[in-house]
Amino acid sequence: MTVNFKSHWENVYQLKNENEVSWYQEVPSKSLDLINSLNLTTESKIIDVGAGESRLVDNLLRLGFKNITVLDISSKSIEKTKQRLGKKSKLVNWVVSDIVDFIPDERFDLWHDRAAFHFLTQKTRINKYVDLVNNSVNSQGNLILSTFSTNGPLKCSGLQISQYNKNSISELFKEEFKLSYSETSVHQTPFNTNQEFIFNIFSKY
Numbered sequence: 001m002t003v004n005f006k007s008h009w010e011n012v013y014q015l016k017n018e019n020e021v022s023w024y025q026e027v028p029s030k031s032l033d034l035i036n037s038l039n040l041t042t043e044s045k046i047i048d049v050g051a052g053e054s055r056l057v058d059n060l061l062r063l064g065f066k067n068i069t070v071l072d073i074s075s076k077s078i079e080k081t082k083q084r085l086g087k088k089s090k091l092v093n094w095v096v097s098d099i100v101d102f103i104p105d106e107r108f109d110l111w112h113d114r115a116a117f118h119f120l121t122q123k124t125r126i127n128k129y130v131d132l133v134n135n136s137v138n139s140q141g142n143l144i145l146s147t148f149s150t151n152g153p154l155k156c157s158g159l160q161i162s163q164y165n166k167n168s169i170s171e172l173f174k175e176e177f178k179l180s181y182s183e184t185s186v187h188q189t190p191f192n193t194n195q196e197f198i199f200n201i202f203s204k205y
């Protein structure tokens with residue numbers, strides 16, 4: 001059965017409140033810690049891919065970042081995040097697109113993705129994502145990629161996902177990126193279940 005990913009995600013954000021989804025975080029602490037560990041300036045160009053309603057953008061604005069792009073396949077999630085931010089939403093570049101169809105008109109210093117990449121399960125879509133990252137991140141730029149680990153769930157939001165470990169993820173990006181940091185991190189869902197992720201920082205050669 002082929003899944004219409006866009007309808008799936010529009011439906012999720014239409015039906016659920018922010019804290020009624022397993023991936024909800026009041027503060028995306030792990031991502032923020034990793035971002036803080038990088039040599040970014042407030043002028044750095046940052047994209048959050050598959051951001052959904054994540055509060056990462058609120059925190060990036062609070063930290064003074066001026067060039068933020070937020071992308072999601074779901075227009076509903078983008079609309080909800082814009083509403084939460086109010087006037088501040090004008091400071092952000094918003095993109096509604098399936099990531100594999102995204103054609104950026106700029107390059108990024110940081111590509112951040114928590115729990116979106118692992119929804120790509122077909123080889124062709126995974127390869128398109130890798131090519132896009134390779135072509136869209138500046139040299140010396142960074143990729144922060146977090147996915148379910150090989151000890152994590154096999155599905156999320158009713159969809160199949162791809163699990164990764166340190167070796168399999170570094171293998172995928174090895175042509176253009178060096179894996180500079182990797183750690184496992186357990187996310188406690190709002191339903192008090194645990195999900196094991198790996199958070200990775202890659203640096204572009």
Ligand SMILES: C[S@@+](CC[C@H](N)C(=O)[O-])C[C@H]1O[C@@H](n2cnc3c(N)ncnc32)[C@H](O)[C@@H]1O
Nearest residue numbers: 009023050051052054072073098099114115116
């Ligand atoms: C599990 S949620 C994570 C949301 C957010 N990154 C966070 O950490 O709270 C996955 C998100 O990826 C988005 N997504 C899934 N497949 C996508 C695709 N092919 N292109 C763009 N976004 C996608 C979904 O709409 C959803 O918002």
